[in-house]
Amino acid sequence: MSELLSGAHIMCRLLEEQGVDLVFGYPGGAIMPFYHALPESPRIRHILVRHEQAAAHAADGYARSSGRPGVCVATSGPGATNLITGLATAQMDSSPVVAITGQVPRAMIGRDAFQETDVIGISLPITKYSVAIDDITELADKVRTAFHVATEGRPGPVLIDVPKDVQNQKLEWPDPATGRELLRRPALERGLPGNLEAAVRLIAEARRPLLMVGHGVILANAYDAVLGLAEKTGMPVITTLLGISGFPERHPLHLGLPGMHGEVHVNRAIQHADVIVGIGLRFDDRVTGNTAGFAPQAKIIHIDLDPSEIGKNIPVAVALVGDARELALQLTAAVGRRECEAWREEIRGFMRPRHEQYRGDMAPEAILAAIREGSGPGTTVVSDVGQHQMWVAKLYGYQEPNSHISSGGLGTMGFAVPAAMGVHFARPDRPVWAISGDGGFQMNMQEIATMVQEAIPVKMAIFNNGYLGMVRQWQQFFHGRRYSATPIWSPDYLKLAEAYGIAGYRVDHAAQLDGAIASAMPEPGPALVEFLIEQEANVFPMIPPGGSLSEPIEAAPAGAFTP
Amino acid sequence: MSIPEPTWVVTAVLADDLLALNRAMSIVRRRNLPVTSLALGPAARAGQLRLTVVLTADQAAVVRMANQFRKMVDVIEVSLAREEECLGREHALVRVRVTPTTLAALLDVLALYQATVLEECPTDLIVEATGSGPFMTSLLRALESFEVLEVSRGGVLAVSRSPVPVAPAATRPGGSLSRPARAIPA
Known part of the structure; x- marks a missing residue:
């Protein structure tokens, strides 16, 4: 008879078996057996965060950056509930996060025990899969299933809830061969073969075709395939x-960002297009604006791994369900070579230069150019949520695959700083920037301590305008400039940096930009750069909420606040 | 005058697991769709449950819901049909008061509805009936004059008559066929 192991030891060995070498977590009562066993798995590095939400975001950042599951661990009750925002973020953006939570002992469940929470019930709608371990004999099967579910098909977060006494039960190491049938689900649907021909025909006949690239292209590693498709057909790329x-x-084929803050020429191209090939995107409302007015002349060819996305938000003419890379390659092989020169010329005619004055020349363009030039190739930029997120999306100029990471679907403020920690571990030799506003930074700035303790050299940028800028912008445009609850005070970030023992820089004039970046980059640990920007700078253009892509706002409404 | 929304029968085969049921129902709950009936029982295969949900919604919403249903872990099979395209039956157990003077009349009513007496107690009968929703409502109304003591009524159980494939809710006219190979019948 082989050696008996505790449930906690089996959990650690299962993590090793799944190739996990990094977990972000925070110990507590109901997860203590796991933490007791963890040092016996020296291959697994544990990063102690300062708040469980950060563990989930860091695991998410790691997963998005590496393509492998990111793991976070928390105790029962508040530990588990603090993970929830991070799991919802991962669910909306299809990120394979595996959350492991301790639970009160089985005999205490349902008795409102100390730190008891029905985390399975709470997490069900915001995970791809949540599972409670009822007995040590189920542990291996369920953990293996959870890892499989997280990464299979369209990725997503999973949660494994393990009662404390199950962590202490004893069992022999479960042979992998004894695992249950992993997924009782129909096999992935494929597009009908005839659809490829229909797509080829539509592309051949199109006069104004567009290619829209979504997250699925990054998840499927389909860069080359999509580039090949664009170059063979000459379709401009959004x-x-x-x-x-x-x-x-x-x-030269790249156009830019569509939707609510998309450039005018990008949105006009959509409104004039006669065929749109959408790969790995879900035609989210921030992309389409009012769907009734979205791309009124276009036949949509939708390529997606998830059949439930087809026709969910907008009607499609042809659907190809499957792996983005595989389908893009098939489509590229089947389409005839063509060009779209006249159409591209037409789009160039839609372009509108915009000139804005910024305090101290602190234009977002200038800040982002300085970061790009100062940090060099191989850099990953992780943005938070708000005005700066739009600037970071539109003005940085990403050349390398998967070098931009942001919370898109859920729009989670506070994401950037912890997610960037995860990105660092996926790409330890390459620079990582966490760019936040002064609002989002203050949501998770406690993680500077984690970075210091674990020597995580993430560079943090704060776009400080003294406001919750995006909400303020909406108040300016749609609420008569009533700045209700949007002015936000910040601590002295240089003193904050000093308190944590890290380098800090403040930039309030464009002339200081390059120097600050050049000083921050070589810092062996984390560093912080605060950019004092125009207080009432706006993100233009903007499609008003519920409006169609044909109705951009390109200037702030005149007039002061009238109550 | 607006056209009333159709009534749908959604049938799902799930893994025999409360979590699978919870996940499946949360898809319905999250949309707040008006559910008029819910029935759960073992499916044809061991280890699987069959869930039958009757609800009212427009076609786009219900197809979207069924598509999301289908991709859930431990949801094995989903079908969608309009109520009139299904054969649906409800089952009820009713305890009804009986006296020597009402017995004959009660037995007449039960015969009319082909209800079976399962058990006779000194003061009441336990009867069993099966039928469509309106049929059951009609039976219960007929029994009211005898004093109904207890009703246990199951939800609608349904099988589809002949599944007809339907295109996704949102296919733009003039486009080609645009649905995954496994269509949701309606």
Whole structure:
């Protein structure tokens, strides 16, 4: 008879078996047996965060950046509930996060025990799969299933809830061969073969075709395939927020970001297009505006791994369900070579230069150019949520695959700083920037301590305008400039940096930009750069909520606040 | 005058697991669709449950819901049909008061509805009936004059008559066929 192991030891060995070498977590009562066993698995590095939400975001950042599952661990009750925002973020953006939570002992469940929470019930709608371990004999099967579910098909977060006494039960190491049939689900649907021909015909006949690239292109590693398709057909390429860095931005076919803050010429191209090939995107409302007015002349060819996305938000003419890379390659092989020169010329005619004055020349363009030039190739930019997120999306100029990471679907403020920690571990030799506003930064700035303790050299940028800028912008445009609850005070970030013992820089004039970046980059640990920007700078253009892509706002409404 | 929304029968085969049921129902719950009936029982295969949900919604919403249903872990099979395209039956157990003077009349009513007496107690009968929703409602109304003591009524169980494939809710006219190979029948 082989050696008996505790449930906690089996959990650690299962993580090793799944190739996990990094977990982000925070210990507590109901997860203590796991933490007791963890040092016996020296291959697994544990990063102690300062708040469980950060563990989930860091695991998410790691997963998005590496393509492998990111693991976070928390105790029962508040530990588990603090993970929830991070799991919802991962669910909306199809990120394979595996959350492991401790639970009160089985005999205490249902008795409102100390730190008891029905985390399975709470997490069900915001995970791809949540599972409670009822007995040690189920542990291996369920953990293996959860890892499989997280990464299979369209990725997503899973949660494994393990009662404390199950962590202490004893069993022999479960042979992998004894695992149950992993997924009782129909096999992935494929597009009908006839649809490929229909798509080829539509592309051949199109006069104004567009290619829209979404997150699926990054998830499927389909860069080359999509580039090949674009170059063979000459179709101009649009990248959605999560599709950014799925296509090189200096490529002559690249147009930019569509939707609510998309450039005017990008949205006008959509409104004039007669065929749109959408790969790995879900035609989210921030992309389409009012769907009734979206791309009124276009027949949509929708390529997606998830059949439930087809026709969910907009009607499609042809659907190809399957792997983005595989289908893009098939489509490229089947389409005839063509060009779209007249159409591209027409789009160039839609372009509108915009000139804005910024305090101290602190234009977002200038800040982002300085970061790009100062940090060099191989850099990953993780943005938070708000005005700066749009600037970071539109103005950086991403050339390398998967070099832009952001919370798109859920729009989670506070994401950037912890997610960037995860990105660092996926790409330890390459620079990582966490760019936040002064609002989002203050949501998770406690993680500076984690970075210091674990020597995580993430560079943090704060776009400080003293406001919750995007909400303020909406108040300016749609609420008569009533700045209700949007002015936000910040601590002295240089003193904050000093308190944590890291380098900090403040930039309030464009002339200081390059120097600050050049000083921050070589810092062996984390560093912080605060950019004091125009307080009432706006993100233009903007499609008003519920409006169609044909109705951009290109200037702030005149007039002061009238109550 | 607006056209009333159709009534649908959604049938799902799930893994025999409360979590699978919870996940499946949360898809319905999250949309707040008006559910008029819910029935759960073992499916044809061991280890699987069959869930039958009757609800009212427009076609686009219900197809979207069924598509999301289908991709859930431990949801094995989903079908969708309009109510009139299904054969649906409800089952009920009713305890009804009986006296020597009402017995004959009660037995007449039960015969009319082909209800079976399962058990006779000194003061009441336990009867069993099967039928469509309106049929059951009609039976219960007929029994009211005898004093109904207890009703246990199951939800609608349904099988489809002949599944007809339907295109996704949102196919633009003039486009070619645009649905995954496994169509949701309606």
